[in-house]
Amino acid sequence: xxxxxxxxxxxxxxxxxxxxxxxxxxxxxxxxxxxxxxxxxxxxxxxxxxxxxxxxxxxxxxxxxxxxxxxxxxxxxxxxxxxxxxxxxxxxxxxxxxxxxxxxxxxxxxxxxxxxxxxxxxxxxxxxxxxxxxxxxxxxxxxxxxxxxxxxxxxxxxxxxxxxxxxxxxxxxxxxxxxxxxxxxxxxxxxxxxxxxxxxxxxxxxxxxxxxxxxxxxxxxxxxxxxxxxxxxxxxxxxxxxxxxxxxxxxxxxxxxxxxxxxxxxxxxxxxxxxxxxxxxxxxxxxxxxxxxxxxxxxxxxxxxxxxxxxxxxxxxxxxxxxxxxxxxxxxxxxxxxxxxxxxxxxxxxxxxxxxxxxxxxxxxxxxxxxxxxxxxxxxxxxxxxxxx
Numbered sequence: 001x002x003x004x005x006x007x008x009x010x011x012x013x014x015x016x017x018x019x020x021x022x023x024x025x026x027x028x029x030x031x032x033x034x035x036x037x038x039x040x041x042x043x044x045x046x047x048x049x050x051x052x053x054x055x056x057x058x059x060x061x062x063x064x065x066x067x068x069x070x071x072x073x074x075x076x077x078x079x080x081x082x083x084x085x086x087x088x089x090x091x092x093x094x095x096x097x098x099x100x101x102x103x104x105x106x107x108x109x110x111x112x113x114x115x116x117x118x119x120x121x122x123x124x125x126x127x128x129x130x131x132x133x134x135x136x137x138x139x140x141x142x143x144x145x146x147x148x149x150x151x152x153x154x155x156x157x158x159x160x161x162x163x164x165x166x167x168x169x170x171x172x173x174x175x176x177x178x179x180x181x182x183x184x185x186x187x188x189x190x191x192x193x194x195x196x197x198x199x200x201x202x203x204x205x206x207x208x209x210x211x212x213x214x215x216x217x218x219x220x221x222x223x224x225x226x227x228x229x230x231x232x233x234x235x236x237x238x239x240x241x242x243x244x245x246x247x248x249x250x251x252x253x254x255x256x257x258x259x260x261x262x263x264x265x266x267x268x269x270x271x272x273x274x275x276x277x278x279x280x281x282x283x284x285x286x287x288x289x290x291x292x293x294x295x296x297x298x299x300x301x302x303x304x305x306x307x308x309x310x311x312x313x314x315x316x317x318x319x320x321x322x323x324x325x326x327x328x329x330x331x332x333x334x335x336x337x338x339x340x341x342x343x344x345x346x347x348x349x350x351x352x353x354x355x356x357x358x359x360x361x362x363x364x365x366x367x368x369x370x371x372x373x374x375x376x377x378x379x380x381x382x383x384x385x386x387x388x389x
Contacts, residue, residue, distance in 0.1 A: 006271040009337065009370055012280075013308065015267060021313045022285055024239050027174040031162045034154045034170035036210045038314050041171045043148040048138035049164055052085060053102040057133040060115055060122050061096040061106040063088060064130050072121040079103060093122050102134060109133035140164075151316025153211055173314055175212035178238045179205050181219045182227060182246030182255055183293070188219050201244045201298050205291065208302055208388050211310070211318065212239075222246050227258035235283050239313070242306060245293030255290050256281075263288065272370050274339035274356060278305050294356035300339050300368055303385055320386040322367065324349035330376045337372050341365035342384060349382060362387075 007015075026040035055061065062073055073093040077086060081099040088094065088105035096102070096109060109132060110124035117123075141147065141161065148158055154170065162170065179202050187195030189203055199219055206214040215238060220230045227246065235241055246255040256268055256279060263283035269276045278301030281288045289306045291298040303319070311318045327348040332338050342349040344366045352361040367384030376382075 006269045006276060007267050009270045009272045009275065009304075012267055012270045012305070016280070016305070016308050016312065019266070019282075019309075019312065020285075021287065021309065022239075023315075024173045024175045024313055026171050028169050028171050031159060031168050031170045034162070034172055035156045035159050037154055037170070037172035038175070038211050038316075038318075039148045039150055039152050039154055039170065040173045042146060042150045043162070043167065043170075045141045045143055045145050045147055045165055047165065048143045049140040049161075050101075050135055050137060053137060054081075054135050055079075055096045055098050055100050055102060055109045055133065056135050057109055057111050058098050059096060059109040059111040059133065060093040060124070061088065061103050062093045062108055062110055062124070062128065063090075063106055064108050064128050066091055067124065067128065072118075072123040075117070075120055075122055107131065107134065149316065151314040151318075153318060173212075175240075175310070175313070176215055176238045177209055177212050178215045178217045178234050178241040179209070179244065180217040180230060180234070180241060181244045181293075182222055183219065184222050186219045186245065190216070199244075201291070201293055201295060204295060205242055205244065205298060205302060208299070210388070217241070222254055224254045224258045224261070227255055228261045231258065231283065231288065232262045235286050235288070238286070240286060240306070240309070241288045242302070243288065243290045244298060245291075259283070259288060259290075272337045272339055273334050275301055275304055275370070276336070277301075280305060280309070292356065295359040296341065296362050297356040299362055299387070300341075303368070303387060304339075322384050322386060323381055324384055326376055326378050326380045326382055327351075328378050330371060332371050332373045332376065334373065337370050339368055339370045341368045341387075344384070349384060 073091055076092045078095045079100040080097050085101040086103045088103040094103050107130040108128045114126045115122050115124050147161055148154055181199045181202050185195055185197050186199050187193035189199045217234055220226050243255050259265055259281040263281045266280040268279045274297050277292045279290045287309050291301050307319050324344050325348050327350045341352050343364055352365055367386045369382050369384050
């Protein structure tokens with residue numbers, strides 16, 4: 001394959017879909033540490049939450065039918081979370097704390113702020129119906145239902161649910177991704193070297209790799225021999241590598257030349273501005289994605305190509321999308337289709353400044369899309385791929 005031959009973005013996506021990637025290994029970690037990791041198994045609820053009806057508010061647990069024969073109910077006790085549910089007698093009420101089990105025989109909670117208490121009796125001041133302010137059995141999650149699917153990114157909210165269920169360990173994919181910067185003029189960001197340019201893109205990419213284990217491989221000189229050596233040595237202990245810089249659209253691209261020496265170029269770039277220098281290679285079946293050294297281009301190639309590959313590796317779509325309407329006209333006058341970043345407000349996508357290195361705009365963006373050449377009118381529906389936050 002010629003190193004300067006660009007393919008369409010659609011073709012690149014179809015190629016990634018057609019490739020076979022190895023399934024990464026998995027490890028067991030404490031559930032409380034599993035936020036933003038990718039689950040390697042499907043986890044089902046082994047019991048319902050709650051397992052008994054509980055109060056959704058502080059107030060008085062009552063039987064609604066008792067209020068048809070009397071206006072006040074005798075307060076006979078108090079129920080706190082963790083207590084065993086008492087039995088409610090006729091004409092009785094229990095003061096109940098939010099999250100406490102409902103007394104057996106009760107069917108509603110009269111909110112404390114909507115009650116009058118006098119002489120050991122409580123009188124609700126608002127109409128009640130069975131089920132009011134009661135969380136029923138399994139209303140949070142039912143026994144047997146899926147808590148986390150295999151390949152799902154475990155959000156912090158799901159971590160709380162796992163712990164509520166008493167699930168203390170989580171099986172997650174142990175994916176190790178190397179980040180390698182290329183350039184004679186580049187100095188490591190973690191150790192000042194006196195080089196004229198600090199490696200500022202690697203920390204950004206490392207921050208985006210929150211679903212996996214990032215491994216900083218440092219900086220390598222822009223030499224075919226050195227690039228090939230470092231990648232070949234490093235890939236053995238990794239699941240993938242992201243290179244930054246040293247890439248161009250033509251035959252002078254030393255990164256791609258190094259990759260052809262030790263592996264196979266899947267495609268050398270795509271015919272879409274901002275994304276065009278991003279390429280993919282395979283070394284012993286493991287992917288290497290080349291990112292440009294400008295922050296907008298690097299971030300969008302990461303989201304477009306690497307998240308697509310990672311989704312294939314774990315068997316679940318990790319990319320997130322939303323529909324929005326263009327807020328203004330955009331006339332794409334470039335020689336090829338072009339990626340734009342957008343800020344979304346009230347369902348409208350507002351384009352931010354166009355450029356490969358506008359990091360400040362990238363920090364404000366919600367998502368991006370690729371627009372075909374030509375005029376796109378305000379009000380047109382577009383699909384944005386959301387940026388990792």
